[in-house]
Amino acid sequence: MTEQEYLAQRVAVLDAAALDTRAVRSGQRRTAEGEHSEPIFTTSSYVFASASEAAARFSGEQPGNVYSRYTNPTVRTFEERIAALEGAEMGVATASGMAAILSTCMALLKTGDHIVCSRSVFGTTTVLLTKFLGKVGIRTTFVDLVDPEAWQAAIGEDTRLLFLETPSNPLSEVADIRALADIAHKHNCLLVVDNCFCTPALQLPLALGADIVVHSATKYLDGQGRCVGGAVVGRREHMDEVLAFIRTAGPSMSPFNAWVFLKGLETLRLRMMAHSASALALAQWLQTQSNIDKVHYSGLEDHPQHALAAAQQKAFGGVMSFEVRGDQAAAWRFIDATRLVSITANLGDAKTTIVHPATTTHGRLSPEQRAEAGIKDNLIRVAVGLEDIADLRADLQRGLDAV
Numbered sequence: 359m360t361e362q363e364y365l366a367q368r369v370a371v372l373d374a375a376a377l378d379t380r381a382v383r384s385g386q387r388r389t390a391e392g393e394h395s396e397p398i399f400t401t402s403s404y405v406f407a408s409a410s411e412a413a414a415r416f417s418g419e420q421p422g423n424v425y426s427r428y429t430n431p432t433v434r435t436f437e438e439r440i441a442a443l444e445g446a447e448m449g450v451a452t453a454s455g456m457a458a459i460l461s462t463c464m465a466l467l468k469t470g471d472h473i474v475c476s477r478s479v480f481g482t483t484t485v486l487l488t489k490f491l492g493k494v495g496i497r498t499t500f501v502d503l504v505d506p507e508a509w510q511a512a513i514g515e516d517t518r519l520l521f522l523e524t525p526s527n528p529l530s531e532v533a534d535i536r537a538l539a540d541i542a543h544k545h546n547c548l549l550v551v552d553n554c555f556c557t558p559a560l561q562l563p564l565a566l567g568a569d570i571v572v573h574s575a576t577k578y579l580d581g582q583g584r585c586v587g588g589a590v591v592g593r594r595e596h597m598d599e600v601l602a603f604i605r606t607a608g609p610s611m612s613p614f615n616a617w618v619f620l621k622g623l624e625t626l627r628l629r630m631m632a633h634s635a636s637a638l639a640l641a642q643w644l645q646t647q648s649n650i651d652k653v654h655y656s657g658l659e660d661h662p663q664h665a666l667a668a669a670q671q672k673a674f675g676g677v678m679s680f681e682v683r684g685d686q687a688a689a690w691r692f693i694d695a696t697r698l699v700s701i702t703a704n705l706g707d708a709k710t711t712i713v714h715p716a717t718t719t720h721g722r723l724s725p726e727q728r729a730e731a732g733i734k735d736n737l738i739r740v741a742v743g744l745e746d747i748a749d750l751r752a753d754l755q756r757g758l759d760a761v
């Protein structure tokens with residue numbers, strides 16, 4: 359058997375394999391050194407055997423590496439692996455989650471185009487769309503994530519793209535991806551889903567009809583809070599454009615970061631199930647506490663989209679939020695009484711984090727905007743990590759006692 363036949367058989371085996379297997383194996387091509395773990399190619403450029411080969415590579419006539427802003431073997435392995443996990447034809451890695459969103463819009467939209475976006479997306483996404491894409495004449499209308507009629511009503515002649523994040527942060531609202539994909543396609547629009555909170559381990563937006571998935575790899579794909587990065591996956595026709603933008607504008611992923619994300623992907627499903635199990639247990643426990651007014655977590659049976667979340671996701675994720683009895687001061691007392699969890703806005707880490715959204719992540723909104731978004735002054739968000747559940751419960755008990 360030739361080496362090529364062997365490799366083709368390996369690719370066929372992986373294409374048919376389950377998510378856990380693809381998470382560990384997809385995209386890897388061993389070098390002549392026979393390394394077992396994926397190598398990090400820390401090189402900015404590549405050498406050619408001759409002047410004519412250099413010319414052929416530069417013209418695109420011959421495939422292969424030229425410069426790491428265009429392609430890098432470690433980054434390519436990450437791209438192939440995240441695409442394999444999301445069930446996409448092609449993936450493109452980016453320098454950050456924001457670069458993934460910007461690159462998608464720059465590659466696929468032009469001046470005059472219109473976006474319909476969920477009101478409850480990541481705050482910086484809102485700023486990117488309104489301030490910077492607004493500057494080049496791309497307009498955005500914001501609608502309620504869980505109201506398909508509002509999405510339908512906001513679509514106009516120039517609408518090209520629908521953008522959402524589900525479940526939402528910090529209130530854990532869940533959008534019906536299939537229903538919104540149908541609305542998008544009826545109007546010749548693309549549905550783009552930010553799959554940061556579920557990851558492909560818990561939710562596969564492309565299988566539900568979405569056209570493109572974007573990621574902040576910074577969160578659960580890394581899983582240990584080490585690197586900033588992102589990814590865009592989807593059909594080749596769209597990804598070729600995204601890649602062309604990234605090669606030209608330059609928000610490419612560093613090979614070191616790609617390697618960290620690759621290692622993160624190998625344990626992705628195990629971690630996501632553990633984050634989800636702990637979050638559910640803590641949410642159920644908090645719900646029984648007398649100085650908690652409300653717990654927001656789609657895994658709870660009284661959550662308005664619990665049935666949808668149960669059908670659309672394999673588990674409910676690691677992020678939940680709750681309202682303490684009292685005002686902002688009570689919420690701050692809760693946070694300040696903890697001794698184990700980290701007071702930080704980041705999430706998707708083995709380390710549990712706690713934050714007061716109204717004065718941090720949503721602090722730039724006006725009080726009216728916060729009220730409309732349901733971000734109350736007594737709301738606390740916890741992104742549940744991988745510590746022992748009894749220790750986490752004990753730490754949140756310190757918070758409860760201080761309310």
Ligand SMILES: *Cc1c(COP(=O)(O)O)cnc(C)c1O
Nearest residue numbers: 454455456480552554574576587
């Ligand atoms: C963090 C985050 C982003 C932005 O990602 P960066 O890697 O920080 O640029 C985008 N979307 C969601 C849902 C996020 O949580």
